[in-house]
Amino acid sequence: MREPLVIRGEHTNQEIDDIVQGILSAVGFDESILAKYPHMFSGGQKQRIVLARALVLRPEVLICDEPVSALDVSVQAQILNLLVDLQKKFNLTYLFISHDLHVVKWVSHQVYVMYLGQIVEHATKATLFANPAHPYSDLLLESTPHLGQAPPNILRSDDIHSLLKGGSHCAFSERCSSRTERCLAEAPSLEAFATKHEVRCFNPRRPSLVGEKVGLL
Ligand code: SF4
Numbered sequence: 001m002r003e004p005l006v007i008r009g010e011h012t013n014q015e016i017d018d019i020v021q022g023i024l025s026a027v028g029f030d031e032s033i034l035a036k037y038p039h040m041f042s043g044g045q046k047q048r049i050v051l052a053r054a055l056v057l058r059p060e061v062l063i064c065d066e067p068v069s070a071l072d073v074s075v076q077a078q079i080l081n082l083l084v085d086l087q088k089k090f091n092l093t094y095l096f097i098s099h100d101l102h103v104v105k106w107v108s109h110q111v112y113v114m115y116l117g118q119i120v121e122h123a124t125k126a127t128l129f130a131n132p133a134h135p136y137s138d139l140l141l142e143s144t145p146h147l148g149q150a151p152p153n154i155l156r157s158d159d160i161h162s163l164l165k166g167g168s169h170c171a172f173s174e175r176c177s178s179r180t181e182r183c184l185a186e187a188p189s190l191e192a193f194a195t196k197h198e199v200r201c202f203n204p205r206r207p208s209l210v211g212e213k214v215g216l217l
Helices: 003-008 013-026 031-035 043-055 073-090 101-107 126-130 136-144 157-165 181-187
Strands: 063-064 093-097 110-115 118-126 191-193 195-199
Touching: 003 013, 003 195, 013 031, 013 043, 043 073, 063 195, 073 101, 073 118, 093 101, 110 136, 118 136, 126 181
Parallel strands: 063 093
Antiparallel strands: 110 118, 118 195, 191 195
């Protein structure tokens, strides 16, 4: 945690100690952890240390790639709450990458849905979860597991096949229920659909009155 500050060369040793102490305190530790080795920490503690290490140079943007996917659910909640607190405290922007829609809903303000390497929809969290416009986003939200129900298998081998085929067509066309002739002859681009809402689709779904696809945590 000290090393980036030492390399930057802008602080005295005492100032570096104070900065490290402040960041450790922000993620819920006291200085006693500085005498411990990595194997002495739990997975959640290690994740908090990684966060502290990332924050020590006071970045404006943090890229968090599946930051809680390896943790137990109860520890996930602690880390997510900590992330939300740190965002407010340090005025951070997160680029948060996740396959877990509940997690996305908890931490996000703007959501980008990706399919086979392309952004297919961008919307505010409220819009995306209430009224997904791209057929894939719709299917993704439908796939959210519920107690007692097996989620549908949403990625078929056809999808990979359609990508490998290349050519000018929508990458989602082989499994899209809204497909038209145009979808097979032309690749859609990401275009404005409504205010703060972009969709890569020739036949985006119109807002419904059905409400949220994924309930609150
Ligand atoms: S462009 Fe056509 S095939 Fe692709 S998602 Fe939209 S409706 Fe479906």
